[in-house]
Amino acid sequence: MSLVGVIGAGVMGVDLAISLAQHGHKVLLKDNDPVKLKSVEVRIRKNIRSYKMLSKEYYSVVPDSILEKITVTDNYNNFGECSFIIENTYEEIKNKITVLEELKEYCNDDSIIGINTSCISITKLAKYFNKPDHIIGTHFMNPVPLKETVETVKGYHTSQETIEKTTLFLQSIKKKPIVVEDSPGFVANRLSHLFMNEAAYLVQEKIADPYQIDLMFKKGYEHKLGPLETIDLIGLDTVVDSLNVLYSSLQDTKFRCCPLLVKMVNAGLLGRKVGQGFYKYSL
Numbered sequence: 001m002s003l004v005g006v007i008g009a010g011v012m013g014v015d016l017a018i019s020l021a022q023h024g025h026k027v028l029l030k031d032n033d034p035v036k037l038k039s040v041e042v043r044i045r046k047n048i049r050s051y052k053m054l055s056k057e058y059y060s061v062v063p064d065s066i067l068e069k070i071t072v073t074d075n076y077n078n079f080g081e082c083s084f085i086i087e088n089t090y091e092e093i094k095n096k097i098t099v100l101e102e103l104k105e106y107c108n109d110d111s112i113i114g115i116n117t118s119c120i121s122i123t124k125l126a127k128y129f130n131k132p133d134h135i136i137g138t139h140f141m142n143p144v145p146l147k148e149t150v151e152t153v154k155g156y157h158t159s160q161e162t163i164e165k166t167t168l169f170l171q172s173i174k175k176k177p178i179v180v181e182d183s184p185g186f187v188a189n190r191l192s193h194l195f196m197n198e199a200a201y202l203v204q205e206k207i208a209d210p211y212q213i214d215l216m217f218k219k220g221y222e223h224k225l226g227p228l229e230t231i232d233l234i235g236l237d238t239v240v241d242s243l244n245v246l247y248s249s250l251q252d253t254k255f256r257c258c259p260l261l262v263k264m265v266n267a268g269l270l271g272r273k274v275g276q277g278f279y280k281y282s283l
């Protein structure tokens with residue numbers, strides 16, 4: 001059992017903490033928003049309830065046994081004891097740089113820092129850390145407890161030792177790393193954000209409604225979720241941020257964010273996490 005630092009207690013951070021605790025790790029879960037920190041326990045209990053219905057692995061999981069392994073915090077005290085730290089803050093380069101600069105002061109010389117990002121270049125982020133060879137992309141899939149693969153991104157400076165240690169660490173929580181080279185959006189989101197964005201354009205142009213578009217993907221292509229359901233699951237704000245990163249990094253108009261997505265974010269319709277996006281959800 002080891003102590004793992006998780007920074008950001010949003011959609012991904014909370015689920016990652018559940019997965020880590022479920023496989024015996026102790027977790028320090030840090031966020032700088034007191035409201036987010038206060039709701040961690042409720043969200044963990046609620047998420048475990050739904051995973052029990054969706055996965056055999058979670059049938060017998062007792063929420064208290066997960067919660068007792070997770071310490072919620074608003075500071076970096078004890079992060080020096082973590083061999084792995086996974087960053088899960090907003091999909092904004094400035095934000096992730098701030099975290100890396102703060103971590104320099106608190107983590108130990110051997111700590112490996114996994115960046116959970118949808119699109120941001122790992123190579124670019126690594127230059128803001130004193131040990132760029134210890135920086136690696138760990139793009140977990142949502143919902144983390146139910147998804148086996150982790151898109152593992154090798155930045156320019158990422159060492160072979162970091163890749164090997166990260167592989168062992170991910171295997172310890174029953175995840176399968178798929179190691180890819182660094183490029184905006186890597187593999188998963190460079191593909192998926194194209195069809196999610198295009199689906200939003202179809203709704204904006206009133207070609208079809210969200211239900212029809214999603215049904216096409218589910219019944220026609222056998223996807224588990226349609227593109228608009230996927231946007232709601234990820235969070236519209238995160239999808240918009242990711243499209244902006246793809247657009248500015250690749251300078252390709254095919255990633256130009258659909259105005260309807262921006263409008264919905266401005267209106268606070270962020271998807272499942274707030275109870276409304278393209279669909280309504282009970283919180």
Ligand SMILES: NC(=O)c1ccc[n+]([C@@H]2O[C@H](COP(=O)([O-])OP(=O)(O)OC[C@H]3O[C@@H](n4cnc5c(N)ncnc54)[C@H](O)[C@@H]3O)[C@@H](O)[C@H]2O)c1
Nearest residue numbers: 008009010011012031032033088089090091117118142234
């Ligand atoms: N949502 C998804 O489906 C998904 C999937 C894969 C990867 N990702 C990536 O994971 C990352 C997190 O996404 P999310 O959906 O969990 O976002 P989110 O908005 O739900 O949560 C982000 C959290 O980070 C916290 N935070 C922001 N700055 C911080 C700081 N300096 N220190 C500590 N906490 C801070 C916020 O308070 C918030 O709780 C993003 O980079 C995103 O692109 C998201």
